[in-house]
Amino acid sequence: MIHAVTSANRDLYAKQLAAMHKLRYHFYVVQRGWSDGLTIENDREYDEFDRPDTVYLMNLTHDGQIKSTFRLMPTMNHYLLDKLSHFVDGPVPRGNHIWDMTRWIISPSFRKVSGEKYSKAHSELACGLFEFAATRGITHYTTLMDTRFLPAVEQAGWKYELLGLPVPFGDRGETAIAIIIDAGPKSLAHNRMIYDIDYSILFESPPPRIGERLEDVLARLDVIETIEQISDREARMAAWDGLNTQFSAA
Amino acid sequence: MMDVISQFISDCRTASTYHELEAKFKHVFRSFGADTGTLSCIGSPANLLNSLKVVGSPDSEFVRTYAENNFIRYDPAAKKSITTLSGFSWDECRFESRNDPSALNVLDVAHDFGYENGFVVPIHSGLGNFSVVTFTGDRLDLNATTRGCLHLMAIYYHVALERLMLIDTAPSKPDLTERQIEVLRWVSAGKTDWEIGRILSISEATVNRHVERAKERIGVRTRAQAIVECLVNGIVSL
Numbered sequence: 172m173i174h175a176v177t178s179a180n181r182d183l184y185a186k187q188l189a190a191m192h193k194l195r196y197h198f199y200v201v202q203r204g205w206s207d208g209l210t211i212e213n214d215r216e217y218d219e220f221d222r223p224d225t226v227y228l229m230n231l232t233h234d235g236q237i238k239s240t241f242r243l244m245p246t247m248n249h250y251l252l253d254k255l256s257h258f259v260d261g262p263v264p265r266g267n268h269i270w271d272m273t274r275w276i277i278s279p280s281f282r283k284v285s286g287e288k289y290s291k292a293h294s295e296l297a298c299g300l301f302e303f304a305a306t307r308g309i310t311h312y313t314t315l316m317d318t319r320f321l322p323a324v325e326q327a328g329w330k331y332e333l334l335g336l337p338v339p340f341g342d343r344g345e346t347a348i349a350i351i352i353d354a355g356p357k358s359l360a361h362n363r364m365i366y367d368i369d370y371s372i373l374f375e376s377p378p379p380r381i382g383e384r385l386e387d388v389l390a391r392l393d394v395i396e397t398i399e400q401i402s403d404r405e406a407r408m409a410a411w412d413g414l415n416t417q418f419s420a421a
Numbered sequence: 422m423m424d425v426i427s428q429f430i431s432d433c434r435t436a437s438t439y440h441e442l443e444a445k446f447k448h449v450f451r452s453f454g455a456d457t458g459t460l461s462c463i464g465s466p467a468n469l470l471n472s473l474k475v476v477g478s479p480d481s482e483f484v485r486t487y488a489e490n491n492f493i494r495y496d497p498a499a500k501k502s503i504t505t506l507s508g509f510s511w512d513e514c515r516f517e518s519r520n521d522p523s524a525l526n527v528l529d530v531a532h533d534f535g536y537e538n539g540f541v542v543p544i545h546s547g548l549g550n551f552s553v554v555t556f557t558g559d560r561l562d563l564n565a566t567t568r569g570c571l572h573l574m575a576i577y578y579h580v581a582l583e584r585l586m587l588i589d590t591a592p593s594k595p596d597l598t599e600r601q602i603e604v605l606r607w608v609s610a611g612k613t614d615w616e617i618g619r620i621l622s623i624s625e626a627t628v629n630r631h632v633e634r635a636k637e638r639i640g641v642r643t644r645a646q647a648i649v650e651c652l653v654n655g656i657v658s659l
Contacts, residue, residue: 260423318572319506322546325580333423333430336569337507346507346572 172392173299175375176227183379183388187229191240192216194276204343220273224248228303230296233393235385238281238292241300242274243312251315252334258315258349260335268310269351272300275316289327294366297327301362302373304354312354318346328361329353370399422566425452426573433581442585446578453567453574456558457536460579483534490530497524502543502553508572510563511539535559540568542575552579595650601635604628606657609648 176184192215199205200216210217224245230238244250246269256263281292304312316324318337330353337346352358363369376388401407429449436442450458486492493499497514511528518524531539536557544552554575561567597605607617614628621628632644639650651657 317506318576319545321573321576322544322580325577326546326548326583333426333573336423336426336566337572338565338569339507344505344507344509346569 172231172233172396173296173302173373174229174231175303175373176229177375178223178225179378180376183376183383183385184227184229186385187231187235187237188227189215190237191227191229191276194237194240194278195274198276199274203341203345205341220244220251222248226303228296228299230292230299231389233389233396235389237278239277239290239296240274241272241296243270243272243303245269246271246313250313252313252349255315255349258335258338258347264311264313264334264351266311268308270304270307270309270312272312272314275314289366294362294368295372297362298359298366298368299373301354301359302371305356305359306373306375309354312352313349314352315347315349318348321348321350324350324352328365330358370396422570425449426570429574430577433577436581436585439582439585442578442581446574449574450556450571453556453570454558454560454562455540455556455571456560457556458574458578459555459557460575460582461553461555483531483536486530486534487527492527492530495521495523496527497521498527498539498541498555499553500524502541505543508540508542508568508575511541514541531557538563540571542572544576544579546579546583548583550583554578595635595639595654595656597635597638597656601631601638602651602656604631605635605647605651608632608644609651609657 174184174187176188181188196211196214196216200209200211208218220242222244226243228241228243230240232238245267246252246263246265247267250271251273252259252263252271277290277292277296281290283290283293300312303309313334324331331350334349334351337348339345340347374392379388398407398410401410426449429445432445433442436445446458487496497518498509498511501509501514501517511531515525515528537559538561539555539557540561540563542554542556544554546552556571556575603621604617607620612620614625614632617628618625632647636642636644636647639647641647641650648657
């Protein structure tokens with residue numbers, strides 16, 4: 172399940188947020204040698220875009236481990252392409268319906284295994300990303316990405332436009348390119364089709380009640396997810412019946 | 422500049438033959454001052470050194486010399502492309518391998534063939550394939566814009582080639598006549614040759630001949646296999 176972690180429900184995800192900042196430290200600081208404008212505390216990486224209006228999409232296992240994450244923010248406020256406007260040929264995209272995505276991470280243990288076209292952790296997150304857009308009325312995502320991922324974006328059949336040319340960044344000879352991705356409802360349908368996920372995968376928790384733990388939320392979601400994945404109607408009804416018995420027995 | 426690239430990207434998405442794609446590719450890299458554009462080594466990074474497949478437009482004499490002398494083992498650009506994520510020039514390789522005579526030799530031979538400088542783009546595709554696209558030309562001005570544009574051209578050329586290769590290897594529908602399809606439909610419905618003959622008002626031997634010809638065209642030995650192939654390809658349905 173993809174969890175939308177917002178300023179309203181962030182308390183529920185304290186452990187996951189800490190784990191995400193650790194993953195980011197490992198991935199960007201240790202492996203790729205980034206340091207410009209980053210704050211590093213206790214092996215955790217933060218930057219100026221970890222703000223109250225930031226939304227983290229987290230693909231979590233049923234016991235709360237991170238499979239993959241994305242960081243999203245509205246382009247109405249100062250965002251990455253404002254800071255790195257030399258990646259954009261022309262005006263920097265801005266609008267209520269345009270959000271920016273950064274910090275795309277797949278945990279090492281959930282990466283693609285040989286023979287797989289896409290990792291499950293990625294395909295789920297992609298569907299969650301476009302579902303989030305559909306629920307929030309977001310029509311486009313901007314992103315500054317490593318140019319080496321461009322062939323994969325093209326081959327996934329995403330609709331997008333290039334905002335500029337690849338430009339070198341960092342000191343390891345890498346280049347990045349800014350693109351704007353169509354995130355309308357058709358994109359959600361397309362991604363569900365190519366990744367073979369035909370059920371709702373996004374969850375946004377309301378602000379937690381006092382004393383509510385993420386474990387409780389995950390247990391409820393687990394039940395819902397199991398049932399949503401049963402595509403055969405009769406089998407699904409039988410599963411619901413089983414649950415009803417379970418609940419009335421309790 | 423972006424217009425030229427956007428046009429090339431849309432050409433890559435619609436090209437239906439290698440010939441068409443290559444013509445568009447040539448046209449666009451020439452407008453950036455490159456004389457040749459070559460895609461080599463499409464495959465997995467693991468067996469890169471065993472595969473040298475050249476698509477594009479380099480001098481065939483140079484390609485032969487390269488293969489005969491097993492230059493791929495010494496070529497500093499080939500080596501660098503495995504460990505690098507973005508485009509680089511032969512000049513950079515020349516400097517980095519300044520103490521390696523066999524590496525310099527490859528660049529010198531290329532120079533003798535008139536390839537003074539090259540720009541190399543390694544590509545890792547989403548389908549797990551790896552390739553190297555090389556642009557050469559003595560008028561190649563490798564400023565930031567040209568580098569960016571060549572990088573994008575290489576990516577979309579690779580993706581389009583990969584798409585065409587996939588179409589090529591996909592099994593094609595067997596080409597059957599109307600009568601053969603009609604007969605196979607009745608075969609799949611469980612009718613004997615004699616019964617089919619009665620239904621279509623032709624002889625049992627003719628029915629048999631239609632079935633045999635259809636099996637040949639589909640490339641199978643038994644009737645059951647022929648029916649399965651036709652079902653898979655949507656030629657008949659149950």
